[in-house]
Each structure stands twice: as C-alpha cells, then as structure tokens.
Amino acid sequence: MTDGRYALELVDVRKSFGNTEIIRGASLAVAPGERVGIIGPNGAGKSTLFNLISGRFAPTSGAIVLNGKPIGGLPPYQINRLGLSRSFQISNLFGRLSVFENLRCGVLWSLGYRYAFWKFLADLRDANERAEQLMHMIKLDRKRETLAMNLTYAEQRALEIGITIAGGADVVLLDEPTAGMSKSETTRFVELIREVTVGKTLLTVEHDMGVVFGLADKIAVLVYGEVIAFDVPSAVRGNAKVREAYLGSALADAQVAGH
Numbered sequence: 001m002t003d004g005r006y007a008l009e010l011v012d013v014r015k016s017f018g019n020t021e022i023i024r025g026a027s028l029a030v031a032p033g034e035r036v037g038i039i040g041p042n043g044a045g046k047s048t049l050f051n052l053i054s055g056r057f058a059p060t061s062g063a064i065v066l067n068g069k070p071i072g073g074l075p076p077y078q079i080n081r082l083g084l085s086r087s088f089q090i091s092n093l094f095g096r097l098s099v100f101e102n103l104r105c106g107v108l109w110s111l112g113y114r115y116a117f118w119k120f121l122a123d124l125r126d127a128n129e130r131a132e133q134l135m136h137m138i139k140l141d142r143k144r145e146t147l148a149m150n151l152t153y154a155e156q157r158a159l160e161i162g163i164t165i166a167g168g169a170d171v172v173l174l175d176e177p178t179a180g181m182s183k184s185e186t187t188r189f190v191e192l193i194r195e196v197t198v199g200k201t202l203l204t205v206e207h208d209m210g211v212v213f214g215l216a217d218k219i220a221v222l223v224y225g226e227v228i229a230f231d232v233p234s235a236v237r238g239n240a241k242v243r244e245a246y247l248g249s250a251l252a253d254a255q256v257a258g259h
C-alpha cells in the first residue's frame, strides 16, 4: 500500500461512466523526480486517468496519493494547492495579454490572488520577479510584450508550460505537449520540457513515440484501462505483452511517420 515514498501513487484505481468501466484497476507508483510517459492505444483511458489525477473526475474506487496525501475526489484547485499542476491540450492562454502578463497571471492565480486585489498589489513585485524567471526558463524573454495570440504555436505551448509550472508544483502533468508541432519544433520542445522539469516529477500523455522514448525515465502502458507495463523504456520496448497489445503497431506507425 502507500507509504509516502512516492510523489504520486495510484492504487487499484477504477472509474466507470454509467455501466462502463473505463479505468479498470490502474496502479502506478511514481518516485519523486521521475519522468513518466503514459502511452496506449486510442480510447485506452489516458485522458481519463489524467482527469482522475488532476481532480476533474472522482475515482469510482481506489486511492490516488500525492506526496503521501490522499487526493482522490478532491477538486482540482485543492489538488493544485497540494503541489500538482496540469497543462491542457487545448490552449488555456489569455490571447490579448502579453507573454509577461500571462505568466504573471499564472503566478498570481497560483498564489490564490484571484479575488483579493489588495493582497495582489502588495505582492505584485514578487509575482513580477517570478514571471521574469519563468519567461527566461521558457526562452520567451524576447517576446515579453508580444500578445499570446500573436505567438507561434510552439511558443504558445511553451507559454502554457510556463503557466503550468508558475506555482512551483512539484508534480507536473502535461497532456500531449508536442501535439501539432513539426519535427524540429518537437526536438527543441522536448529539450525545453527536460530543462523546466529538472527536479520535478513529470507525467505526460503522448502519442509521439520518439518523444516518449526520448523524454521518459519510465513508461506506463495503458490498455483498456489497465496498466499492463510500467518500466524503463528499453524494458517496455522489449516487453512481449506490450508489443502484442500496442507497441508493435505504434512503432510501425512511428516508423512510417519517419520517427
């Protein structure tokens, strides 16, 4: 069972929608600082699993434990306050605000300043400093005043990651971070993810096998709502069960796509 050694632990997590069980006893134990890629065929339940971990859905049963604290069924903002932050596939930026302003909003939001404007003003200097740091980390210094809507797609995704880590969460969930990017953008972006998540625990859902195998310390393979393998990339690649259920075809697709 759970013993607090892990940054994130799932123990026999189940989720049904109506009569259909989508997550069917998923278990996973992620050590602090580990980068985990979650892969699996379409409809395997990867997004559902992210929604359970980040609090959008409550599990039907089982435990989800963040840094030793049970979080299953808590609302997203509470889970966020406990140190877990999630980015979305769909852009979550304020298009008419600049890069800097978007980051500062992310910092202030994470500090809980959404409504207390007086507190907001008092701590604005700290927030400005943190936003500057983040802007540097995501390499958008030169785009400081550019409105988010005028950034390239890859820059928007970088900004989104900046906002995701703005609050200093130590567990970060990235949903298909390189989706829609060209091959060269993807290569640069994987490097950026690696840099900004140093020392953090990272979970990504990713369809691009090149990205997963390049970025992840460990890979979790989800098939029909069950984690059928959770191991280092070389072991997952050689796992007969995985190849049969999923990876053979996924790798073939990746080769066709030129990865």
Ligand SMILES: Nc1ncnc2c1ncn2[C@@H]1O[C@H](COP(=O)(O)OP(=O)(O)OP(=O)(O)O)[C@@H](O)[C@H]1O
Residues within 6 Å of the ligand: 017, 022, 040, 041, 042, 043, 044, 045, 046, 047, 048, 049
């Ligand atoms: N809110 C919901 N209500 C009912 N069914 C749902 C809901 N969310 C997801 N599902 C179903 O759960 C299954 C798993 O979906 P999910 O999006 O988690 O898979 P996935 O592995 O992320 O797929 P993909 O790789 O295509 O994004 C699908 O059959 C989907 O229709």
